[in-house]
Amino acid sequence: MAKKKTFEDSMTQLETIVEDLENGDLALETAIKKFEEGVKLSKFCFDKLDETEKKVSLLLKDQNGNLYEKPFSVNDKIKDD
16 A cells, blocks of 8 residues: 655655755756656645645634634734733
C-alpha cells in the first residue's frame, strides 16, 4: 500500500532537492528533473498550508464575555489581554 504524501515528508524532500541543486554537481538533465519535482512539491506544500489556514479559526470573546469563532486570517492581529 502506498504511503500517503504528507506536508512534512514533502518539505523534507524539497529541502533535499534544494541542497542537491545548490551543490551544483548535478548534470543539467538531472538538475532540471529535480527542479521540476521541487516545483510540484512546493505547490503541494503551498496548497496544504492554504487548506489548513482555511480550517483554522480564532476563538474570541466579545465585550460581554461570550465566546465566538472567527475565520483565521494572516492579516489578523492577536491582542494580549
